[in-house]
Amino acid sequence: MAIQRAIAAEGKVDAGPNWLLRDLMGLAAVLAVAGIGYLLFPNNLALLTRITAIALLVLSLDLVTGYCGIATLGHAALFGSGAYAAGIAAVHFDITDPFAMAAVGAVGGAAAGLLAGAIMLRGRGLAQLVLSIAIVYLFHETANKASNWTGGSDGLAGISPDPVFGIFGFDLWGRTAYVFGIAILAVVFVLLRLLVRSPFGMLCRGIREDPVRVSAMGASVNGTLLRMYAISGAVAGLGGALNAISTQVVGLDSLSFTTSAEALVMLVVGGTGSLFGALVGTLTFMWFEDFVSAINPFHWLTIIGALLIAVVLFAPNGLYGTATQLLHRVWNKR
Amino acid sequence: MNAVFQVNNLNKSFGGLTVANGISLSMEQGDRVALIGPNGAGKTTFINLVTGHMPPDSGSVALRGADITRLGPTARVRKGLVRSFQVTRLFSDMTPAEHVALAVLQRTGRSGRVFGNFGAMPDVMAEVSEGLKALGIDHIANHKVSEIAYGQQRLLEIALALALKPNVLLLDEPAAGVPQSDTSRIEEALAGLPDDLAVLMIDHDMDLVFRFARRVVVLAAGTIIFDGTPQDVAKDARVREAYLGNYANARSSV
Ligand SMILES: Nc1ncnc2c1ncn2[C@@H]1O[C@H](COP(=O)(O)OP(=O)(O)OP(=O)(O)O)[C@@H](O)[C@H]1O
Ligand SMILES: [Mg+2]
DSSP states (O other), X not given: OHHHHHHHHHOTTSOSHHHHHHHHHHHHHHHHHHHHHHHHOTTOHHHHHHHHHHHHHHHHHHHHHTTTOOOOSOTHHHHHHHHHHHHHHHHHHOOOOHHHHHHHHHHHHHHHHHHHHHXXXXXXXXXXXXXXXXHHHHHHHHHHHOHHHHOGGGOXXXXXXXXXXXXXXXXXXXXXXXXXXXXXXXXXXXHHHHHHHSHHHHHHHHHHHOHHHHHHTTOOHHHHHHHHHHHHHHHHHHHHHHHHHHHSOBOGGGGOHHHHHHHHHHHHHHOSSSSHHHHHHHHHHHHHHHHHHHHOTTTHHHHHHHHXXXXXXXXXXXXXXXXXXXXXXXXXXX | XXXXXXXXXXXXXXXXXXXXXXXXXXXXXXXXXXXXOSTTSSHHHHHHHHXXXXXXXXXXXXXXXXXXXXXXXXXXXXXXXXXXXXSOOOOTTSOHHHHHHHHHHHHTTOTTOSSOOGGGOHHHHHHHHHHHHHTTOGGGTTSOGGGSOHHHHHHHHHHHHHHTOOSEEEEEOTTTTOOGGGHHHHHHHHHTSOTTOEEEEEOSOHHHHHHHXXXXXXXXXXXXXXXXXXXXXXXXXXXXXXXXXXXHHHHHHO
């Protein structure tokens, strides 16, 4: 009994009220940043919405990379699958309700996640990384060839989602799309924070550290990872669907190697394995990219490269990871 | 004839090196068997073979009468065959409480839950505190494993295995790497293992072996050369030759 109380009091096993507070603060931060963005950049809501969609992709990547330890350079395959699923549902099947489109995107992403996961889990280490690249190229080629369905390299156009709740139309300023996106992000973020603390989340963290130990505890390693891949696919698919809904077009770049690699870079910039880092990384990278390419359209890639090197050298755990580490140190000194 | 654990004619070689040479062994409820033998005799390999972590060339393994040879390692654990590792395998950024909780959740079919937290599951918390207290590591329940002493990590390995409520427990050198001052804790833990559990322990520490075991099995070059009481093992000429000659060696390498 004493230990039970000790555990609850210390809150270190994430069982106390500590984490709840942290998650609520996280949620508040997301909403606050979203509100500030809305007020500061009312004419740039399209960019903010795209950041929101990519944030879902990077959160999804954090689930498999940060929590399960699987490095992948093909994660946009899941994002793009969600985008095409939502787009095809709207264009070919007349499913134009935005919530229905988002749901279709999530299902499409989850299906792609199961497929990608089933292939990925055949390999380990470097072979696995190569498999992930093969997967995103295959998805890309499939979308390119199936142009009757996807519009091929021209992209899938003609997506016109219905107004949200039949009231808020997707207008030229992108206000509806932005609020819709932030709402999805906020809900997903809270659900994922619950997920990573659940028994299932603990099991995944265990697998990241030592799959042999997990199997010696009687838990199925591949079954667990495949399940996480499906969940991750649903999240990425939601991001893809949001992108399809807000831009009303789906292009091949949504399931490209470049998008996959950028997502991994954003995750590393922010820090893996906290979900907070994924958000920080996406926002930092995409804002920086936009800002730098505007002031110097010729050398922006160089500057991005310099940012990456600086982060890796001076904040090896990512911006969020390193910041919390510093805070802990300061806290402990008091 | 109510063997809980039965190994029949197990064979394995790595290239030209035979590490399991027709090993047969059976254990009953409550058995306390020590498996000893010189370094490289194939003791750890034996555990890997019977737990399914490594495929044997031939032979069979049965648990409570049912053949489990074709099952994978996770399925064998679920049937009650649990092992520990010679070199501690723990999750460095989790706490002892989390380790034991995960084992309890796994055993009770709740490790796949995507919502909720073990902190809010009273039965799990009760087992966690009980399990850690049984091994005297409840005071460090909430420290990260990377921050606790190696001897305590070894105790956690045992707590983890016990939380899976095994029928057969295979311990691979539970005291290896533990400073002399802490081995008594491990010994207490071994003495306190459930009576109905069949335990096979590998160790090089003869004092520990003699205090723990009611039966000693000696493995040399993949072959069982002795299977009998602790009293007889020291008198056996083959054992002396194969093993006790290396005793000093073996001890210093621990
Ligand atoms: N995967 C493997 N591939 C090739 N050889 C192996 C493998 N695993 C073990 N061996 C060899 O098999 C022999 C037996 O190894 P094992 O680890 O079973 O010995 P052990 O009796 O546990 O020794 P120790 O007391 O040192 O732990 C050793 O010679 C070892 O090098
Ligand atoms: Mg060994």
